[in-house]
Amino acid sequence: MGQCSNFYDEGKINVLNETQLWAIFDGTIVTLEIAIVAIIFGAIFGVVVALGRLSKNKVANVLSWFYIWFFRGTPMLLQLFIIFYAIPIIYLDATGITFTVNPMIAAFVAFSLNATAYLAEIIRAAIESIDGGQMEASKALGMSYRQAMTKIIIPQTYKRLVAPLGNELIMLLKDTSLVSTIALFDLLRTTKTMASATGSWIYYIYAAAIYLFLTTIIQVVFDMMEKKLGIYER
Amino acid sequence: MSMVKLVNVRKSFGDLEVLKGVNLEVQQGEVVCIIGASGSGKSTMLRCLNQLERISDGEIYIEDVLSDKRANNKDLMKIDPATVQSLCTELGMVFQNFNLFPHLTVMDNVTIAPLIVKKTDKKIAETRALDLLSMVGLSEKKDEYPSRLSGGQQQRVAIARALAMDPKIMMFDEPTSALDPELVGEVLATMRQLAEKGMTMLIVTHEIGFAREVADRVIFMDSGVICEEGTPEEVLLNPKEERTKSFLNKIL
Numbered sequence: 001m002g003q004c005s006n007f008y009d010e011g012k013i014n015v016l017n018e019t020q021l022w023a024i025f026d027g028t029i030v031t032l033e034i035a036i037v038a039i040i041f042g043a044i045f046g047v048v049v050a051l052g053r054l055s056k057n058k059v060a061n062v063l064s065w066f067y068i069w070f071f072r073g074t075p076m077l078l079q080l081f082i083i084f085y086a087i088p089i090i091y092l093d094a095t096g097i098t099f100t101v102n103p104m105i106a107a108f109v110a111f112s113l114n115a116t117a118y119l120a121e122i123i124r125a126a127i128e129s130i131d132g133g134q135m136e137a138s139k140a141l142g143m144s145y146r147q148a149m150t151k152i153i154i155p156q157t158y159k160r161l162v163a164p165l166g167n168e169l170i171m172l173l174k175d176t177s178l179v180s181t182i183a184l185f186d187l188l189r190t191t192k193t194m195a196s197a198t199g200s201w202i203y204y205i206y207a208a209a210i211y212l213f214l215t216t217i218i219q220v221v222f223d224m225m226e227k228k229l230g231i232y233e234r
Numbered sequence: 235m236s237m238v239k240l241v242n243v244r245k246s247f248g249d250l251e252v253l254k255g256v257n258l259e260v261q262q263g264e265v266v267c268i269i270g271a272s273g274s275g276k277s278t279m280l281r282c283l284n285q286l287e288r289i290s291d292g293e294i295y296i297e298d299v300l301s302d303k304r305a306n307n308k309d310l311m312k313i314d315p316a317t318v319q320s321l322c323t324e325l326g327m328v329f330q331n332f333n334l335f336p337h338l339t340v341m342d343n344v345t346i347a348p349l350i351v352k353k354t355d356k357k358i359a360e361t362r363a364l365d366l367l368s369m370v371g372l373s374e375k376k377d378e379y380p381s382r383l384s385g386g387q388q389q390r391v392a393i394a395r396a397l398a399m400d401p402k403i404m405m406f407d408e409p410t411s412a413l414d415p416e417l418v419g420e421v422l423a424t425m426r427q428l429a430e431k432g433m434t435m436l437i438v439t440h441e442i443g444f445a446r447e448v449a450d451r452v453i454f455m456d457s458g459v460i461c462e463e464g465t466p467e468e469v470l471l472n473p474k475e476e477r478t479k480s481f482l483n484k485i486l
């Protein structure tokens with residue numbers, strides 16, 4: 001209590017100094033970067049894994065099933081630890097060479113792999129929701145399965161995917177706070193450190209305000225995209 | 235020339251045998267109407283022709299070229315996939331539910347298959363699409379999305395879309411069954427126009443009046459076989475088979 005009142009007395013609680021401002025800015029960038037990289041890779045690989053789940057090819061089917069099973073069935077934090085801590089140890093045991101994973105890269109990879117699993121299920125459901133007549137009409141016109149998928153079926157899922165994609169991005173943005181465990185300073189860890197150092201709760205308010213600001217922007221942008229993509233629906 | 239020929243075609247879905255030995259040959263320019271009760275295998279027969287379904291047994295020829303030959307659900311003959319693909323695109327298909335691509339404009343619906351399957355030049359594909367759309371009376375709707383068209387208009391676009399691949403044979407599977415009664419006429423008129431141009435047509439329909447007027451031949455299917463066939467007068471006015479008579483009594 002004594003320490004806290006010290007800082008209070010010096011009037012440091014309400015106003016951020018320039019160093020703190022930049023630290024929070026940097027933390028916000030880390031948070032955003034991880035979420036955005038993960039949503040982009042997750043969407044791209046999610047399509048691949050979804051097509052694997054839908055494929056008649058047994059191998060592709062089983063592989064994608066296991067992929068989704070693993071990444072949805074284990075904690076995100078565990079996946080992060082495996083990539084950041086376990087893989088270097090496995091590598092060392094196998095080759096005798098030490099190497100360290102850059103924490104930022106580890107975060108990109110772990111969050112992308114995880115988002116892939118969740119988005120694959122969302123994309124698969126969206127593809128399955130398209131009327132079977134669309135594939136039949138495409139085939140009757142001579143299109144291959146691949147052409148029908150890329151030109152006819154998948155484009156019709158875009159509108160249905162916007163809202164779940166927005167949700168996933170919001171989830172990711174919040175879940176990135178887990179990276180504090182692998183030595184990264186994201187938004188939450190940065191503000192938490194300042195709060196501990198100063199003993200002031202105001203930094204948590206700053207953090208909440210920034211998270212809310214970002215998630216609100218995402219919501220608004222995705223709502224707009226959904227309207228725009230639905231232009232062909234009456 | 236024989237445009238399509240089915241020899242002893244059988245088709246089963248699991249234990250359910252839907253086609254039980256169908257033999258049919260359709261000549262160039264012939265308009266064949268297929269009638270029959272629900273579940274008799276009319277749609278399945280059409281879908282086997284362009285290989286939306288694979289037959290279990292029998293042979294299929296398209297323009298006198300073998301496109302499928304199977305026994306016990308296995309290929310008896312390995313036919314080059316490119317040949318199969320080009321034979322199947324000789325058959326255009328129009329569905330009961332139109333199945334237009336909702337995310338594409340009318341113009342893009344008509345041009346997409348020529349563009350990506352035949353790699354037709356875009357200008358040429360669009361010119362051809364405009365001709366086809368004006369043939370079905372919809373050139374002013376070219377920039378609309380399907381959801382803004384009536385059912386009858388959608389079905390006419392579907393006809394134009396199928397024609398854009400320059401098929402030699404057009405198959406229609408109950409093309410007017412999903413339409414409000416007042417919209418049936420415009421679709422039938424478009425089909426009549428095609429028939430007059432000499433298109434070979436296979437039409438599954440419940441429109442008996444239309445069949446009488448345009449068909450060269452009427453086929454009555456019953457539980458997986460062709461039960462009776464002949465001119466419209468023969469089959470529709472003076473059916474010989476009891477099953478044909480009772481079917482016609484039910485729907486007329």
Ligand SMILES: Nc1ncnc2c1ncn2[C@@H]1O[C@H](COP(=O)(O)OP(=O)(O)OP(=O)(O)O)[C@@H](O)[C@H]1O
Pocket residue numbers: 247250252270271272273274275276277278279
């Ligand atoms: N993919 C499928 N799997 C299993 N059974 C099927 C399949 N397609 C059709 N059938 C069955 O085959 C039978 C014949 O169906 P088909 O659609 O050919 O009949 P139809 O003569 O066109 O009837 P309708 O007038 O109702 O369209 C039906 O009993 C149907 O349930």
Ligand SMILES: [Mg+2]
Pocket residue numbers: 276277278407408
């Ligand atoms: Mg049918």
